[in-house]
Amino acid sequence: MAERGVVAAGHPLTAQSGAxxxxxxxxxxxxxxxxxxxxFMAEPLLTGLGAGGYMLVAPPGGAPVLLDFMVEAPGHxxxxxxxxxxxxxxxxxxxxxxxxxxxxxxCGVYGMPAGIASAAxxxxxxxxxxxxxxxxxLARDGVEVNETQGYLWTLLGPIAVATPESCDRYCIDGRVPxxxxxxxxxxxxxxxxxxxxxxxxxFYTGDIxxxxxxxxxxxxxxxxxxxxxxxxxxxxxxxHVRYHGREVLTNPPPSAGGILIAYALALLERGSGPPAAxxxxxxxEAAQAxxxxxxxxxLAEPGFLDAFMxxxxxxxxHVSVLDADGWACSVTTTNGEGSGLVVPGTGIHVNNMxxxxxxxxxxxxxxxxxxxxxxxxxxxxxxxxxxxxxxxxSAGSNRIRSAILQVIVNAIDLGMDAQAAVDAPRLHFEDGxxxxxxxxxxxxxxxxxxxxxxxxxxxLFFGGCQAVERHHGTxxxxxxxxxxxxxxxxxx
Numbered sequence: 028m029a030e031r032g033v034v035a036a037g038h039p040l041t042a043q044s045g046a047x048x049x050x051x052x053x054x055x056x057x058x059x060x061x062x063x064x065x066x067f068m069a070e071p072l073l074t075g076l077g078a079g080g081y082m083l084v085a086p087p088g089g090a091p092v093l094l095d096f097m098v099e100a101p102g103h104x105x106x107x108x109x110x111x112x113x114x115x116x117x118x119x120x121x122x123x124x125x126x127x128x129x130x131x132x133x134c135g136v137y138g139m140p141a142g143i144a145s146a147a148x149x150x151x152x153x154x155x156x157x158x159x160x161x162x163x164x165l166a167r168d169g170v171e172v173n174e175t176q177g178y179l180w181t182l183l184g185p186i187a188v189a190t191p192e193s194c195d196r197y198c199i200d201g202r203v204p205x206x207x208x209x210x211x212x213x214x215x216x217x218x219x220x221x222x223x224x225x226x227x228x229x230f231y232t233g234d235i236x237x238x239x240x241x242x243x244x245x246x247x248x249x250x251x252x253x254x255x256x257x258x259x260x261x262x263x264x265x266x267h268v269r270y271h272g273r274e275v276l277t278n279p280p281p282s283a284g285g286i287l288i289a290y291a292l293a294l295l296e297r298g299s300g301p302p303a304a305x306x307x308x309x310x311x312e313a314a315q316a317x318x319x320x321x322x323x324x325x326l327a328e329p330g331f332l333d334a335f336m337x338x339x340x341x342x343x344x345h346v347s348v349l350d351a352d353g354w355a356c357s358v359t360t361t362n363g364e365g366s367g368l369v370v371p372g373t374g375i376h377v378n379n380m381x382x383x384x385x386x387x388x389x390x391x392x393x394x395x396x397x398x399x400x401x402x403x404x405x406x407x408x409x410x411x412x413x414x415x416x417x418x419x420x421s422a423g424s425n426r427i428r429s430a431i432l433q434v435i436v437n438a439i440d441l442g443m444d445a446q447a448a449v450d451a452p453r454l455h456f457e458d459g460x461x462x463x464x465x466x467x468x469x470x471x472x473x474x475x476x477x478x479x480x481x482x483x484x485x486x487l488f489f490g491g492c493q494a495v496e497r498h499h500g501t502x503x504x505x506x507x508x509x510x511x512x513x514x515x516x517x518x519x
Contacts, residue, residue, distance in 0.1 A: 029518030032350035033504035035445075035493035036062050037422065038069035039515040040170065042508070044161045045348055048153065049519035055354035056084055056150035057158060058519075060143060062346045063358055064162035064219055068170055068212060071197070072183045072365055073344040073422065076218050076230070077239075077375040079138035080360030081278050082146055083265055083406040085415050087353030091276050091408065094149075095261040095399065096142025098135035098361075098380040102396035103253035111247025113382050113391065116185045118364070125424075128382030129186055131248030132392075133366045135380040135400065136258050137230075142360075144227040145260035159223035166216035169209040175513025177206030178487075186379075189367030193376065196369045218374020231255045235373050242370045243377060249396075250377070257397065268292050270409075271439050273416065277407040277431075284403035287314040288428045292435070301440035304454060304468050305475045311429060311456035343404060343422035344512075347495045349504060355415035357406035359422070385425045403427040409435065411499060417445065422512060423490025429455040430490030434507075438496070445494040449507030449514070453489040464489060487511045 032055065034045035045062030053061075059082065067075045074080075079098035085091040113128035147155045172180065180187065180203040187197045196212065197203065204210050221229055229235045236255040243250040265276040268289040275292060278285030291310040295302050302310070343361035348354075366379035380386060386400045387393060394400060403425055409417035417438055421430040430453060437448035452466030461472060461479045464486065472479055482488070491512030497504055508514025 029504040030351060031519035032058070032348065033495045033506045033516060033518045034058055034062060034346065034348050035495045035506040035508050035514060035516045036066065036346045037073070037344040037491055037493060037512050037514055038066065038173070038176070040069045040165065041066045041346065042515040042517040045346065046517035046519040047161070048158065049350055051153070053153045054150070054352065055348040055350040055356040056146055057153045058348045058350070059346050059356040059358050060147055060151065060155070061158040061161060062348070063143065063360065064159050065165060066344055066346070067215060067219065068162060068165045070176065070344050071212070072179055072187065073362060074360045075362050075376050076139050076215070076222070077137045077377040078360050078362040079135070079378065079380065080142060080358060081282065081404055081406050082142060082356065082358040083276060083278065083408055084150055085276065085355040085408045085410070086150070091265050093263040093265045093278060094142060094146055095263055095282070096138030096145070097282065097399045097402055098138060098378055099254065099258060100381065100394035100396055100398045100400065101134065101136050101251060101254045102249040103257065104251050105244070105249040107392070109247065110249055110392070114189070118182060126384070127364050127379065128384070129189055129364070129367045129379045130382070131243050131246035131366070131368060133363070133379035133382030134243045134248045134250045134368060134377040136250060136254045137375070137378055138258065138260065139360065140222050140227040140230040141258060141260045143222065156223040159219050163216045163220050166212045166219065169211040171209050172204045172206050173513060174206050177204070180204050183364055186364050186367055190369065192369040192371060193367050196376070214372060215374040231258055235375070238373055239370045239375055239377065243368060246368065254396065270296050270435065273439060274410040275407060275435065276410065278405040281399045281401060282404065283401040284405035284428050285407070287317065288405050288407070288431055290314050290317065291428070291432050295436070302436060303471060305471045305477070307433065307436065308454065308456050308461055308472070308477060311432070314428065315456060343424070343427070345406070345420040345422055345491065345493045347418040347420060347493050347506070349415060349418055349495045349497050353414065355408045355418045357408055357418045357420045359404040359406045359420040361402070361404065383424070405431055407431055409439070414499065415497065416499065417494060417496045419492060419494035421490040421492040423488070425457060426455045426488065426490045429453065430492045434492050434494055445496045445505055445507035446516070447507070449492050449494055449509050452485070455489060462488070485511055
């Protein structure tokens with residue numbers, strides 16, 4: 028029987044480091060921070076010091092808060108005409124392909140060091156140096172590549188070898204690592220150690236920030252020292268939406284994902300009983316139809332969330348934590364797929380968020396400097412009578428909102444435990460087409476006239492949802508690690 032809580036994450040080592048902190052007496056935020064820093068080494072192409080994200084914290088008896096440390100558009104003091112071209116890379120998922128863009132122009136203003144430091148200062152009970160120790164040790168001693176990470180190395184290989192510096196950092200004998208091989212990253216160990224000792228300042232106003240900015244701008248990027256100096260973590264009130272007797276908390280504007288999930292849940296709330304696949308697709312279609320240029324522009328305006336709901340009612344990784352004292356923490360982070368720009372001596376592989384087409388549907392480089400990118404990332408907490416019942420979030424670019432929506436439906440409407448809710452086959456609607464995994468009922472979709480693109484097997488294209496839950500009848504903890512992305516659950 029778990030006594031201290033439960034952690035779900037995208038790698039067994041990530042989840043284990045969080046559970047170890049719970050056993051040592053830390054709270055859910057402490058555990059999430061330890062897991063997050065471990066993920067830099069365990070899941071190196073998905074997150075890191077050059078990434079950004081969001082953390083949703085629901086403290087017992089207190090007001091929930093969303094810490095926004097998402098990537099910002101760069102360019103303060105830069106000349107747009109000096110911007111280099113984006114470099115296109117085609118990633119083949121087997122049953123679908125997606126084009127990503129890398130290079131210096133894809134680099135946005137990272138938020139990870141600021142987010143970690145802010146969360147530790149605001150909610151932490153264990154010194155950051157202690158929380159970082161396992162991540163530092165793993166980076167120095169090495170991590171054996173498992174099957175999932177081996178597949179991701181192969182999938183994202185063109186990015187890993189994009190520059191001499193990225194190849195030096197990641198490759199073994201000039202090629203990407205394979206399952207069973209051990210990878211080490213002493214630069215990352217030094218970078219995390221510096222964060223733990225000195226906080227976020229060196230990464231924004233100090234020597235590390237200066238080195239990163241100079242490296243990127245000298246290669247045609249727009250990430251200036253002024254961009255880094257202006258960056259800060261922003262606390263926000265989460266979105267609240269009722270769904271079938273529960274209250275769902277998720278990511279507010281200027282992020283896009285949470286409000287679209289809330290809108291889809293509000294539409295499904297109007298029905299009775301578990302929604303059918305066709306009903307879920309209808310809700311997905313209605314949510315996607317709202318993601319217009321006007322919607323994206325309005326996200327940054329005060330009061331947009333209330334006005335929107337009243338009038339209508341990327342590669343990523345995630346950590347979910349619940350503890351015995353009633354704390355819930357859900358944190359989603361992304362490096363995009365990485366820009367290929369690895370800055371020697373800093374531990375930073377800069378994100379490629381400015382090259383993510385999902386984040387720039389109105390066109391490349393249309394976000395003004397300092398604008399937070401409208402991510403689909405949506406760390407989420409489901410409350411039952413005010414107490415956290417389910418904590419979840421997902422990786423998967425534009426499929427994040429679909430994954431989270433379906434796991435909530437599976438858990439609340441179909442009564443599945445967290446692992447079954449995560450394992451269940453998924454679908455995703457985009458641009459008039461339903462993408463579906465085997466096991467989705469096809470006759471109703473066909474009768475509704477839906478065009479379906481079938482995947483041959485479960486696929487990481489459909490996200491990587493990590494979920495934990497506490498059964499209020501028994502007090503037991505359990506969780507669901509997404510097999511699509513090597514997810515793992517560890518209880519404490």
